[in-house]
Amino acid sequence: MMKKESLEVMSSxxxxxxxxxxxxxxxxxxxxxxxxxxxxxxxxxxTLRRPISIAAINQKEQLITILFxxxxxxxxxxxxYPVGSSVDALGPSGNGFPIHxxxxxxRILLIGGGIGVPPLYYLGTTLKAQGVEVQTIIGFxxxxxxxxxxxxxxxxxTYVVTNDGTYGYxxxxxxxxxxxxxxxxxxxxxxxxxxxxxxxxxxxKVGYISFEERMGCGxxxxxxxxxxTNDAAGYKKxxxxxxxxxxxxxxx
Ligand SMILES: Cc1cc2nc3c(=O)[nH]c(=O)nc-3n(C[C@H](O)[C@H](O)[C@H](O)COP(=O)(O)OP(=O)(O)OC[C@H]3O[C@@H](n4cnc5c(N)ncnc54)[C@H](O)[C@@H]3O)c2cc1C
Ligand code: FES
Numbered sequence: 001m002m003k004k005e006s007l008e009v010m011s012s013x014x015x016x017x018x019x020x021x022x023x024x025x026x027x028x029x030x031x032x033x034x035x036x037x038x039x040x041x042x043x044x045x046x047t048l049r050r051p052i053s054i055a056a057i058n059q060k061e062q063l064i065t066i067l068f069x070x071x072x073x074x075x076x077x078x079x080x081y082p083v084g085s086s087v088d089a090l091g092p093s094g095n096g097f098p099i100h101x102x103x104x105x106x107r108i109l110l111i112g113g114g115i116g117v118p119p120l121y122y123l124g125t126t127l128k129a130q131g132v133e134v135q136t137i138i139g140f141x142x143x144x145x146x147x148x149x150x151x152x153x154x155x156x157x158t159y160v161v162t163n164d165g166t167y168g169y170x171x172x173x174x175x176x177x178x179x180x181x182x183x184x185x186x187x188x189x190x191x192x193x194x195x196x197x198x199x200x201x202x203x204x205k206v207g208y209i210s211f212e213e214r215m216g217c218g219x220x221x222x223x224x225x226x227x228x229t230n231d232a233a234g235y236k237k238x239x240x241x242x243x244x245x246x247x248x249x250x251x252x
Contacts (some may be wrong), residue, residue: 001032001093002090002091002093002155003068003090003091003189004088004089004090005024005026005028005029005088005089005090005091006026006087006088007024007064007086007089008009008025008026008083008084008085008086009022009023009024009027009082009086010023010024010063011023011083011085012079012082013036014079015067015147016096016144016145016146016147017050017144017145018069018070018135019067019070019145019147020067020069020075020078020079021055021066021067021147022035022065022066022067022068022079023064023065024063024064024087024144025061025062025063026062026064027062029064029089029091029092030058030059030132032092033054033057033064033091033092033122034097035054035096035097035119035122035123035126036053036094036095036096036097036119036160036186036210036243036244037053037054037092037093037094037095037096037119037126038051038054038093038094038119038243039051039052039064039089039090039091039092039093040089040090040091040093040218041078041087041088041089041155042089043077043078043090043113044077045077046074046077047074048215048217049090049220050074050075050078051093051215051239051243052066052118052188052220053066053067053070053118053122053124053212054091054092054116054118054119055067055122056122056125056166057117057119062187066118067117067118067121067148067182068118069114069115071115071133077229078179079093079194090165090218090232093126093218093239094239094242094243094244095143095241095242095244097119097123097187097208097244098208098230099123099126099127102127102130102184102185104132105131106133106136106184107133107134107183107184108127108132108133108134108181108183108184108185108186109135109136109137109178109185109186109187110123110124110134110135110136110137110138110186110187110191111136111137111138111173111181111186111187111188111189111190111194112136112137112138112189113138113140113173113189113190113194114139114140114141114145114190114191114196115139115186115190115212116189116190116191116212117148117162117189118172119189119210120136120138120188121148121151121190123187123229124136124152124155124156127156128217133184133231134155134181135157135158135160135181136156136157136158136159137158137161137173137176137177137180138152138158138159138160138161138162139160139163139173139190139194139198140161140162140163140167141164142164142166142175142239143160143162143164143165143166143167143169144170145159146162146167148166148232151232157180157181158181159176161176167247172194172197173194173197173198174176174197174198175193175202177202182211183205184206185206185207186202186205186206186207187199187207187208187209187210187246188208188209188210188211188247189209189210189211191212192211192252193219195211196252198247199220201242201248202247205247206230207247207248207249208244208246208247209244209245209247209250209252210243210245211225211227211238211242211243211245212223213238216218218239219239219240220237220239225237225238225239225242227242227250228251228252229245229250230248230250230252231249232249241242
């Protein structure tokens with residue numbers, strides 16, 4: 001269950017252009033988090049909380065890693081939090097990726113773009129520990145934004161794509177899907193146009209997609225995060241029902 005918690009900043013460093021890796025300490029979050037969940041962070045000087053995915057958990061040492069891009073005043077202010085300061089967050093928030101129904105002999109594909117990459121790392125490490133074979137495609141704008149390539153390589157075959165071709169394969173994540181081995185299920189996180197392209201690419205596969213579009217209240221009240229669904233209800237809220245959905249459940 002999500003709780004309001006205080007997390008201590010243990011380290012913070014820039015690992016790629018405008019991209020921060022921050023390690024936080026908190027017992028409750030490390031005990032309860034599952035891959036695909038996020039922290040809803042209150043940042044000094046900002047009324048609305050900012051959602052940031054959990055990128056890794058070290059249960060023994062009660063550490064949580066988050067990776068975020070400085071895109072505006074909230075994330076820039078968060079990047080300036082010094083070691084030893086405390087971060088106020090609601091968490092672990094969101095539903096997370098379904099993983100327990102997956103037999104250990106399966107092979108899966110992770111597909112991430114930009115700030116959608118972080119939750120897939122936590123997912124990949126968890127699945128690998130479960131005995132699942134992991135393959136990854138990660139996409140970035142250009143070379144200087146690439147992060148966690150080596151970390152994903154430790155999990156399995158990894159393909160890096162840059163939009164401008166300055167590193168790895170050139171183009172979009174969907175341009176390298178022919179390179180990967182046959183897989184049983186995919187998990188994807190990234191901007192909506194990327195998720196749309198990914199679901200179109202694999203119409204017959206079981207897939208789960210996670211949305212990182214803008215959120216407002218984060219508690220189901222403002223409808224800023226509504227997404228169209230294929231069922232009778234017609235819509236769901238990313239903040240309450242997501243951020244993860246079955247690929248065939250939503251229309252992007
Ligand atoms: C469930 C979830 C998980 C997320 N996980 C991560 C993560 O792990 N790492 C990470 O870096 N980011 C993540 N994000 C996105 C992150 O929440 C936003 O980047 C952040 O809230 C921006 O705050 P800001 O104050 O810096 O920018 P603002 O000052 O609020 O905005 C600056 C500019 O960026 C645009 N913008 C704001 N939010 C988004 C967004 N979500 N997508 C695209 N453009 C946006 C605004 O329209 C504006 O032009 C996640 C979002 C969600 C919903
Ligand atoms: S963010 Fe307000 S309803 Fe989802």
